[in-house]
Amino acid sequence: MQNNGKPRVVVIGGGTGMPVLLRGLKNLPIHLTALVTVADDGGSTGRLRNEMAIPAPGDIRNVIAALSDAEPMLLELFQHRFASGNGLSGHSMGNLLLAAMTSVTGDFYNGIKEISRVLNVKGKIYPISNENMSLHAEMADGSIISGESKIPLANKRIERVFLSPQPVQPFPNALKAIRNADLVVIAPGSLYTSILSNLIIPQVDQALQRTNGKVVYVCNVMTQAGETTDYTASDHVQAICNHIGNEAVDSIIVHNEPINKSVRDVYAEENAEPVVYDTDRLLEMGLQIIEGDIINHSKSTLRHDTHKIAKLLYSIIEQ
Numbered sequence: 001m002q003n004n005g006k007p008r009v010v011v012i013g014g015g016t017g018m019p020v021l022l023r024g025l026k027n028l029p030i031h032l033t034a035l036v037t038v039a040d041d042g043g044s045t046g047r048l049r050n051e052m053a054i055p056a057p058g059d060i061r062n063v064i065a066a067l068s069d070a071e072p073m074l075l076e077l078f079q080h081r082f083a084s085g086n087g088l089s090g091h092s093m094g095n096l097l098l099a100a101m102t103s104v105t106g107d108f109y110n111g112i113k114e115i116s117r118v119l120n121v122k123g124k125i126y127p128i129s130n131e132n133m134s135l136h137a138e139m140a141d142g143s144i145i146s147g148e149s150k151i152p153l154a155n156k157r158i159e160r161v162f163l164s165p166q167p168v169q170p171f172p173n174a175l176k177a178i179r180n181a182d183l184v185v186i187a188p189g190s191l192y193t194s195i196l197s198n199l200i201i202p203q204v205d206q207a208l209q210r211t212n213g214k215v216v217y218v219c220n221v222m223t224q225a226g227e228t229t230d231y232t233a234s235d236h237v238q239a240i241c242n243h244i245g246n247e248a249v250d251s252i253i254v255h256n257e258p259i260n261k262s263v264r265d266v267y268a269e270e271n272a273e274p275v276v277y278d279t280d281r282l283l284e285m286g287l288q289i290i291e292g293d294i295i296n297h298s299k300s301t302l303r304h305d306t307h308k309i310a311k312l313l314y315s316i317i318e319q
Contacts, residue, residue: 006031007317008213010177012128013037013187014059015194019066020303021187021218022123024310026067030317032123033177034063038108039135039148039163039197044081044091046149048099053132055108059194060127061094064112068119078119109171126174128198133168135197137161148193152226160243161192163200170201178204181213183317186249188218188304191228191236196243205244216251216316218309221259221295221302225271234281241285252282253312255304256291263302290316 009030011021014037025032038055040046045058065079078097082088101111108130116125135148140157151158178184189195199205208215217240219233228236233254240249254277267273282289292312296305 007182008033008177008180009183009185009313009317010035010181010213011185011187012178012198013189013195014040014198015189016062017189017194017218017220017304018059018187019062020306021185021309021313022063022066024306024308025313026122028310028314030314032067033181034067034123034125035128035174035177035198036060036063036125037194037197038127038129038131039133039193041134041148043149044095047091048095049132052099052103054099054102055127055130055132057095057098058092060112060125061092061098063125064094064116064119064121067116067121067123067125069122070119074119109173124173124177126171126177128171128174128201128204129168130171131168133163133165135161135163135193137192148197151193152190152224155226157229158192158227161196161200163197168201170203174201175203175207178207178211181211183213183313184208184211184215185313186215186217186240188220190224191220191231191239193227196240199240199244199248205248208248209245214250214316215248216253216290216313217249218253218304219255219277220275221255221304222267222272223275228275229271232276232278232281234278234285236275237282237285237287246285249287251288251290251316253290253292253294253309255294257293257295259295259302260297267302 010033012035036059040056040058045056078094080093102108105111136146137151138159140159145151145154294308296303
């Protein structure tokens with residue numbers, strides 16, 4: 001399964017959690033593939049989707065930036081967001097480039113591939129699907145909320161998420177990458193809108209269950225209002241199991257050090273609190289628990305530490 005002695009690592013996700021993982025992994029001796037959500041519908045991404053009927057470029061843009069070895073100024077330009085100006089206001093330069101390259105090449109993935117080449121990206125980046133799709137959530141009260149950006153705002157308990165139009169076609173290279181992986185990492189991030197929006201693509205569940213590689217979920221450190229209020233670590237995993245079956249996830253990575261009170265207070269204002277690691281239930285679910293101090297303590301916003309988490313993930317491969 002390994003190619004030229006280098007293990008194949010696949011990271012699945014979107015949002016802010018995924019690029020953090022990728023920045024640390026890109027310099028390791030591995031074959032790295034990122035499978036990225038395309039269900040986002042907010043801001044610049046949402047406008048481009050509506051106007052050009054392309055999959056969401058925003059999360060892809062952030063992954064390209066994380067894996068790029070381009071000059072800092074070029075990356076700054078790629079990530080630049082226009083503050084004012086009629087039509088351009090709020091648009092990100094990278095989103096516009098992805099939309100333009102999709103138009104030039106006639107295909108979203110080809111657009112990603114060409115921009116990745118220009119920006120000297122390490123590893124491969126695949127959209128989880130090449131199609132323009134919408135994410136919907138059925139809430140515990142039976143109501144349906146449509147649109148990735150609107151789901152957390154409803155502030156109701158989420159029962160399940162699903163996609164339209166059906167059937168959504170998975171990107172074949174994405175399925176192949178999962179099946180051939182030595183390690184599949186489900187990145188931290190918004191559980192229902194950044195993570196499950198990937199995992200519920202048809203055939204992705206089967207690929208995760210059949211891969212010979214270990215599937216590890218990097219659990220969120222804090223809960224998220226409107227998505228995972230009061231969720232323990234096992235609740236996060238249970239939500240994944242409810243959508244794609246019990247056999248998909250092998251291990252969970254959890255942060256096991258106290259979180260600074262001043263940081264907790266900032267998050268408390270957003271109705272977020274540290275995720276409780278209910279070890280007994282995780283073990284009952286048959287999961288291997290991997291613990292470590294994996295956050296960056298120097299920031300006021302909690303983020304996984306790029307290098308700590310990369311080191312921990314690499315140690316799993318070597319087991």
